[in-house]
Amino acid sequence: MDATGYDVVLLDIEGTTTPISFVHEVLFPYVADSVAEFLATRWADEEVQTHVQAIARQANEDVAAGIASAVGIDLDADSSDEIRRKVLANIEWQMKADRKIGALKGLQGYMWRFGFESGQLKGAMYPDAVQAMKRWHESGKRIFIYSSGSVEAQKLIFGFSDHGDLQDYISGYYDTKVGPKTSAASYSNIAQDIGLHPTRILFISDNILEIQAAALAELQVRISVRPGNAAISADAQYPRSTDFMTILL
Numbered sequence: 001m002d003a004t005g006y007d008v009v010l011l012d013i014e015g016t017t018t019p020i021s022f023v024h025e026v027l028f029p030y031v032a033d034s035v036a037e038f039l040a041t042r043w044a045d046e047e048v049q050t051h052v053q054a055i056a057r058q059a060n061e062d063v064a065a066g067i068a069s070a071v072g073i074d075l076d077a078d079s080s081d082e083i084r085r086k087v088l089a090n091i092e093w094q095m096k097a098d099r100k101i102g103a104l105k106g107l108q109g110y111m112w113r114f115g116f117e118s119g120q121l122k123g124a125m126y127p128d129a130v131q132a133m134k135r136w137h138e139s140g141k142r143i144f145i146y147s148s149g150s151v152e153a154q155k156l157i158f159g160f161s162d163h164g165d166l167q168d169y170i171s172g173y174y175d176t177k178v179g180p181k182t183s184a185a186s187y188s189n190i191a192q193d194i195g196l197h198p199t200r201i202l203f204i205s206d207n208i209l210e211i212q213a214a215a216l217a218e219l220q221v222r223i224s225v226r227p228g229n230a231a232i233s234a235d236a237q238y239p240r241s242t243d244f245m246t247i248l249l
């Protein structure tokens, strides 16, 4: 890769800028540990009630679908305490089952926003990733993020990171609305949206399937090697990095 080899850096988050364990060891436990108190203290909030209604709707659909452990929630007949108890039990059950259902994600996202904005949560960043972002930015290269977490969650992680607010370095965010991360078409869509030929974009990720998809779409690629990432087979022919300061150029 030469000094003028790319104009844009497209970054994955988990396993790339951020430890792969962050979501499962920090973000999910934050929700699991604080959801009871959160619901107890904010039950009357309009936004909390909107999420409660979505969870109740989902719970009743689960009962109708015959899911064994599902418990219905009757917003009209149940008492407020009863609804809160059932909602809490429902959330705990869904999280234990690692369900990726919209109603659960909605409440989680709201709690994370609260956690980041109040300083209880900070987006974990590898220091070399932050340094490299700063240098890329200074040298006129634009940085974009592509992660399976929602754009809203991405902005929280970078906006409230353990290295401060990094959003000024970032020109844009993509989530799976642009397509799945293992599909080449998603990377073509991103290149088109940025307005560059794919070969002018360097994509960095820990996931070999994402790297293959991006390479197929003609992006330049780099495998992020970080502690705890899944091992990459020795015959994968793509370049690798343990320190992003080595790929500045």
Ligand SMILES: [Mg+2]
Residues within 6 Å of the ligand: 012, 013, 014, 015, 016, 205, 206, 207
């Ligand atoms: Mg990743």
